[in-house]
Amino acid sequence: MSKNSKRYSKESRLIHGEMKTSVWDYSHNVVPPLSSNSTFRLDSSERGSMGFEEYANNKNNKPIYIYDRLEEPTTMMLEQRLAEAEGGDQALTFASGMAAISTTLLALIKSGQRIITHHILYGCTDSLLRDSFADLKIDVTRVNMCNIKEIQKNITKETRIIYLETPLNPTLEMMDIPSISSIVKKENAKRDGGNKIYLIVDNTFMTPWGQRPIHHGADIVVHSLTKAIGGYGTDTAGAAIVPNEIYSKLQIKRKDFGGMLSSRSAWSILTYGIPTLPLRVKKQQESAKKIAEYLESHPKVKNVKWPGLRSFKGQKIAKKQMQDPEGNFFPGFMIYFEIKSNKQNIGSKFVNFIAKNSYSITLAVSLGNIKTLIECPFSMTHSVIPEEEKLENNLDQNGIRLSVGLESPEDLKKDLEAAFSSI
Numbered sequence: 001m002s003k004n005s006k007r008y009s010k011e012s013r014l015i016h017g018e019m020k021t022s023v024w025d026y027s028h029n030v031v032p033p034l035s036s037n038s039t040f041r042l043d044s045s046e047r048g049s050m051g052f053e054e055y056a057n058n059k060n061n062k063p064i065y066i067y068d069r070l071e072e073p074t075t076m077m078l079e080q081r082l083a084e085a086e087g088g089d090q091a092l093t094f095a096s097g098m099a100a101i102s103t104t105l106l107a108l109i110k111s112g113q114r115i116i117t118h119h120i121l122y123g124c125t126d127s128l129l130r131d132s133f134a135d136l137k138i139d140v141t142r143v144n145m146c147n148i149k150e151i152q153k154n155i156t157k158e159t160r161i162i163y164l165e166t167p168l169n170p171t172l173e174m175m176d177i178p179s180i181s182s183i184v185k186k187e188n189a190k191r192d193g194g195n196k197i198y199l200i201v202d203n204t205f206m207t208p209w210g211q212r213p214i215h216h217g218a219d220i221v222v223h224s225l226t227k228a229i230g231g232y233g234t235d236t237a238g239a240a241i242v243p244n245e246i247y248s249k250l251q252i253k254r255k256d257f258g259g260m261l262s263s264r265s266a267w268s269i270l271t272y273g274i275p276t277l278p279l280r281v282k283k284q285q286e287s288a289k290k291i292a293e294y295l296e297s298h299p300k301v302k303n304v305k306w307p308g309l310r311s312f313k314g315q316k317i318a319k320k321q322m323q324d325p326e327g328n329f330f331p332g333f334m335i336y337f338e339i340k341s342n343k344q345n346i347g348s349k350f351v352n353f354i355a356k357n358s359y360s361i362t363l364a365v366s367l368g369n370i371k372t373l374i375e376c377p378f379s380m381t382h383s384v385i386p387e388e389e390k391l392e393n394n395l396d397q398n399g400i401r402l403s404v405g406l407e408s409p410e411d412l413k414k415d416l417e418a419a420f421s422s423i
């Protein structure tokens with residue numbers, strides 16, 4: 001079966017993956033079994049010592065399993081599926097999106113070196129860079145990453161990482177991955193390999209179904225699998241999809257920091273999340289279109305950001321890089337909108353009404369869930385970012401983030417309309 005699998009579509013390959021490789025043989029299973037061992041039986045101390053030696057030297061083509069925190073078959077199976085979905089060399093899974101992001105960054109940067117990123121980022125990534133990285137004397141330079149010239153201007157010999165989210169959480173602003181990548185490639189051509197700059201893209205909002213940054217020139221993709229890839233809201237998990245050259249380095253950091261993913265969570269993402277990803281996000285996007293159009297025509301809405309709307313500012317870039325594996329434009333299932341009002345608390349009034357009265361919309365952080373989730377990023381997920389920085393970068397007090405789920409869009413409109421009537 002696996003012999004010819006490469007000629008099948010991404011959709012089918014996300015369902016089947018590879019049931020037999022040099023690392024596992026599940027060719028007699030329909031669903032891969034869940035391996036759950038904190039430690040593995042070794043036949044001899046020599047085999048144990050060979051296992052450690054091979055692990056340290058990245059010879060895990062046919063791994064000798066030693067201990068769950070180092071590597072184990074169920075998580076490796078999920079990693080293989082993720083690497084293929086993103087079009088990268090290899091993937092590593094982690095206990096959360098934040099474990100993936102922090103471990104990846106710390107594997108690539110040291111005190112005195114520089115990360116260039118945007119003014120706004122997902123709140124915990126922002127806080128990691130603002131607090132912990134400042135303590136480690138890692139310079140975090142924030143620029144408007146929608147403006148390529150600003151990135152170029154701020155690259156110094158200390159720069160090692162360019163980190164971005166596109167579309168940006170929560171305002172969906174676009175950053176041009178191919179153009180940023182070409183700046184990085186030009187700069188790297190002048191440097192030796194040990195000093196190269198890595199372009200890292202957080203692809204959580206899009207999933208590999210809707211955008212594959214490595215194809216557009218990114219070096220590394222990070223994910224919160226807690227979101228649309230997991231899909232059902234049952235597991236917290238993260239991943240980094242990386243080139244072969246840094247796999248081993250990152251694997252060792254994961255072993256030492258200890259943020260590996262539990263095989264039980266890996267199994268459920270592999271069994272439920274990954275195979276249903278295309279089905280879910282296609283339907284979510286279809287509904288998002290209807291909701292975005294409804295919001296855009298609503299008299300109480302100041303503006304709506306959804307990359308599929310004609311009014312969307314970065315649509316040219318969006319069309320270039322946000323595509324499903326068949327090449328169709330994939331504007332996604334995330335919507336950001338602002339309520340028209342001079343009152344600063346109108347956004348929270350709106351979501352509070354939803355929390356108390358809605359059946360189809362849930363007030364909760366997270367996104368990409370089968371259930372539609374709503375929140376106020378200014379005071380919730382992005383609360384750590386200084387107020388002036390948010391206001392200067394299009395993140396408004398009355399801005400609302402909506403992650404469209406699988407409910408009937410008519411029901412979602414019904415619940416939104418009731419909330420609009422309440423303000």
Ligand SMILES: Cc1ncc(COP(=O)(O)O)c(C=O)c1O
Binds near residue numbers: 099165204236366
């Ligand atoms: C874009 C983005 N990246 C990373 C994360 C962190 O993921 P996790 O909550 O799985 O640690 C989140 C969480 O909301 C997110 O929205």
